[in-house]
Amino acid sequence: MDDLAEANKSNQDTINMGGGSPFPIKASREVYTSLFQELANSRAEIEKLYGQYSAPAGNQETRDKLAGYLRKKFGWNVSSEHVAVTNGNQAALFVLFNMLGGPNESAERNEILFPLIPEYVGYQNLLLPGLKVRAPKPSIQILNDHLFEYRVDFSRIQVTEKTAAVCLSQPSNPAGKIHSETDLKKLDYISNEKGAPLIIDSAYGAPFPNIIFSECPPYWSENTILLLSLSKLGLPGLRSGLIVASPERIAAFSKFSTSLNLAPNSIGAHILTELVSRGAIDHLCSQTICNFYQEKIAFASSKLISSLADTPCRLHHMGGGFFIWLWCEHLPFLGRELYSRLKTKGVVVAPGEEFFLGLEPDWSHGRECIRISCALPDTQLNVGIELIADEIVDAYR
Numbered sequence: 339m340d341d342l343a344e345a346n347k348s349n350q351d352t353i354n355m356g357g358g359s360p361f362p363i364k365a366s367r368e369v370y371t372s373l374f375q376e377l378a379n380s381r382a383e384i385e386k387l388y389g390q391y392s393a394p395a396g397n398q399e400t401r402d403k404l405a406g407y408l409r410k411k412f413g414w415n416v417s418s419e420h421v422a423v424t425n426g427n428q429a430a431l432f433v434l435f436n437m438l439g440g441p442n443e444s445a446e447r448n449e450i451l452f453p454l455i456p457e458y459v460g461y462q463n464l465l466l467p468g469l470k471v472r473a474p475k476p477s478i479q480i481l482n483d484h485l486f487e488y489r490v491d492f493s494r495i496q497v498t499e500k501t502a503a504v505c506l507s508q509p510s511n512p513a514g515k516i517h518s519e520t521d522l523k524k525l526d527y528i529s530n531e532k533g534a535p536l537i538i539d540s541a542y543g544a545p546f547p548n549i550i551f552s553e554c555p556p557y558w559s560e561n562t563i564l565l566l567s568l569s570k571l572g573l574p575g576l577r578s579g580l581i582v583a584s585p586e587r588i589a590a591f592s593k594f595s596t597s598l599n600l601a602p603n604s605i606g607a608h609i610l611t612e613l614v615s616r617g618a619i620d621h622l623c624s625q626t627i628c629n630f631y632q633e634k635i636a637f638a639s640s641k642l643i644s645s646l647a648d649t650p651c652r653l654h655h656m657g658g659g660f661f662i663w664l665w666c667e668h669l670p671f672l673g674r675e676l677y678s679r680l681k682t683k684g685v686v687v688a689p690g691e692e693f694f695l696g697l698e699p700d701w702s703h704g705r706e707c708i709r710i711s712c713a714l715p716d717t718q719l720n721v722g723i724e725l726i727a728d729e730i731v732d733a734y735r
């Protein structure tokens with residue numbers, strides 16, 4: 339994965355389809371830049387933001403505004419006590435995993451269960467020694483000649499007294515999987531029965547940035563911990579996000595988080611408060627951000643499907659996010675080899691096996707997959723997809 343950063347840095351000609359950076363969409367940049375300009379013009383406001391630590395759970399106005407927004411939009415019974423400001427989902431997940439499953443009095447709860455893999459590769463680096471991952475195989479549903487979908491295989495899901503949390507990303511990174519409300523309810527129920535929360539990492543999901551290509555409101559219950567991030571709104575540099583959970587879990591989170599961060603970032607929280615207060619957030623997500631990525635995905639997937647029509651390759655059903663997850667069944671060599679061959683042609687993708695956290699290495703499926711980011715300018719996207727398709731067609735010859 340270090341190659342992904344290298345590709346950005348060292349070689350301007352490399353088409354980097356391997357990373358998770360959002361595209362700097364012009365219309366959303368306009369909105370953010372003018373908010374920053376307004377802020378710079380208000381000396382008292384900006385001095386307060388950079389000159390003071392915020393409270394451990396974040397500034398009260400942001401917590402109030404977000405709780406009000408969630409009550410109004412989804413009818414959730416939440417107050418500011420259910421909300422905390424974070425320094426982004428990565429930092430929040432580090433706190434949550436180790437708070438819920440790290441060394442504790444009984445040392446009993448020490449497993450994080452991922453009910454459906456492939457999952458976000460960044461979860462792997464969050465577990466301190468002693469914490470384990472459990473990630474049962476999903477089932478694979480063939481949808482048609484070009485598409486497939488992973489499904490949670492409930493016959494393999496075992497939530498036990500050792501389970502510290504059940505965690506998934508929605509839509510998933512890398513596959514763009516959307517879990518149905520029925521499956522989420524079921525996962526929530528079996529987690530709650532054993533005293534474990536269901537963590538839903540909504541880095542790409544609802545209510546923002548809401549890069550979801552169907553009507554899919556966010557799921558929440560008192561047993562859920564919902565993570566929201568500003569990164570895929572186009573603000574990854576602000577390192578900012580929020581969690582929504584029961585007041586008890588918010589209090590525990592803030593206490594643990596204070597040891598690590600002292601206080602969360604105030605600037606990101608301020609920008610989000612403004613977007614919510616002005617009623618701009620929904621329009622920004624649905625009209626600007628989601629449409630932008632949906633067009634990219636539609637273009638790249640139809641080009642890939644037609645170029646790979648004579649191969650056994652299939653794409654995962656694209657429910658949301660900005661990746662294409664490609665499965666090259668019976669690929670004559672491993673996905674890592676495909677990754678290396680593509681790299682020499684000037685395209686970087688993410689090899690699939692890295693996303694199969696904790697799974698026994700005997701399942702060859704992961705080695706037949708790659709993740710392709712579509713957050714690129716049109717010309718690069720077009721050339722990148724062409725190079726990928728040519729290499730794969732060649733491989734099957």
Ligand SMILES: Cc1ncc(COP(=O)(O)O)c(C=O)c1O
Nearest residue numbers: 358426427428458511541567569
């Ligand atoms: C599924 C998922 N969770 C969390 C993160 C980290 O998000 P943040 O930038 O808010 O730390 C990412 C980043 O790509 C992600 O894809």
